[in-house]
Amino acid sequence: MPEENNSCVGLNEPRLVVRKFLAKPQYEGVGAIVRRSIGRFELRYFDPFLVLDEFSVTAPAGFPDHPHRGFETVTYMIQGSVTHEDFEGHKGTIGAGDLQWMTAGRGIVHSEMPSPHGTQKGLQLWVNLSSKYKMMEPKYQEISSKNIAETTKDGIKVRVIAGEALGTKSPIYTRTPTMYLDFTLDPGTHLQQPIPKPWNAFIYILEGEGVFGQSKSSASAHHLLLLGHGDGLEAWNKSTKLLRFILVGGEPLDEPLVQFGPFVMNTQEEIDQTIEDFENYTNGFEKARHWRSESGLSLDF
Template identity: 80%
Template sequence: MPETQISNGFSEPRLVVRKFLARPQHEGAGAIVRRSIGRFELKYFDPFLVLDEFSVSAPAGFPDHPHRGFETVTYMLQGAVQHEDFEGHKGSIEAGDLQWMTAGRGIVHSEMPAATGVQKGLQLWINLSSKNKMIEPRYQEIESKNIAEATKDGIKVRVIAGEALGKKSPVYTKTPTMYLDFTLSPGAQLQQPIPIKWNAFVYVLEGEGVFGNPKNLPTTAHHLLLLGSGDGLEAWNKSLKPLRFVLVGGEPLGEPVVQLGPFVMNTQEEIDRTIEDYENCINGFEKAKYWRSEVLRF
């Protein structure tokens, strides 16, 4: 029996099966993102469509653009962005805050810097099942102070979605999802259960850590680790500095995916219809005809 099975108590511990370095690329209007899911080598990791670690300074940003057929999860790490959409919803997402936006049948919005300096965060796109792709748009927004947190044995976790260390998130996910922000002190060791049928990955934000097998080499910031099958993950911080990473998992949809930029449907015919709907401002995009954002640009 492998050493990892003896040490961690999981019946089938998850090991790292692929590893990527997310390199900087341009996106939006002058913004820089490190894309790890949604790139050439990994176009889709069911149910996840895109994972970007973004860095943006005014006047760059993500001006008015549409979405249909999935959810966007914006988690700010530094600074703030101003959000506005054609439904009249607007506000600032600041460091530590979460916005879980279900685009559903259609939304047009903008995301621009809300302060001077560099704004940093993560944006995750989660696919919606065919039965949910055309639901009405909705938002769940949680300020940093209201995100569930727990600390134990040198481990701190912020529970964005799902459950960890006895704390649960109030976020409701159309596609069952876990999203956990861990910080491990030097010498700390983590054991985190993951539903056995879910896909899961780790994205390292700061420091360096060992994942899946204690004999693995440390992984540093800006790397994505795809995890194999199993019922849990074990991680170690063997360095002298804190290790911060997100662990994200989701229930696979097992459905066809046809994507054209910000539109994600199940068939090419649905994509063609979506383009027509957007261009003609119908079937969910009616308000796009006259709407333009008024977000302050620094």
């Protein structure tokens, strides 16, 4: 076993793992395969997080034209590339290591389709918006891989998508206060990462096997670990292979939530109004009347 390296900031109350899920493959969109860990039967909502999917898509499968309202989508590519189009005229391709943080706000219709070559893999996280932001104008923050804040210390590499770790901060602005950290731990390393005490937080393992929260709590790839109360995460890589996982935390909104598929509001009346707006091309969905993506496909809602 390699000598243990330690990247410590000092935690008074490390968070323990309180629930553990294996995200099993299921079909979403048109023929796309996702491993859904938040937004499933056992865990409908983990305030402020609505959905976490690890997706694997091979053309012609994908996520053709579909709407959103009331939250943000965070797409982080692991392998390959995906092309995004929307009715505002925005179009772009994000590749491995790239990030798109999209605020759907009052309404967007878009498509997310894979490169025609090979299998495209990544993560998509849905972050809820507070009532004061649900009807804001749609916005985008896109960051190429080379511009994502990254640092390495004592055998631990972190890509800081949102928040701060190992003295490095992300330029991403999050309306719902959020941290999103992509950690890679060499064999024998030990991490201590602060998390604001009032926040909910979870881990999703991408590669390898690690120990989290306490010395006997191990988990491997495709597992979601919900963390209990405390001031941070303590993690160890006691294996002989790399360990890669994301740590995500957010400030709970503590607001009523009503969801109908891709629409997330605070009341049933607001959901009914959203469905009416979408069907009648009004109140934010006007441009959907004549817009179709180049893929020319749509999902029905």
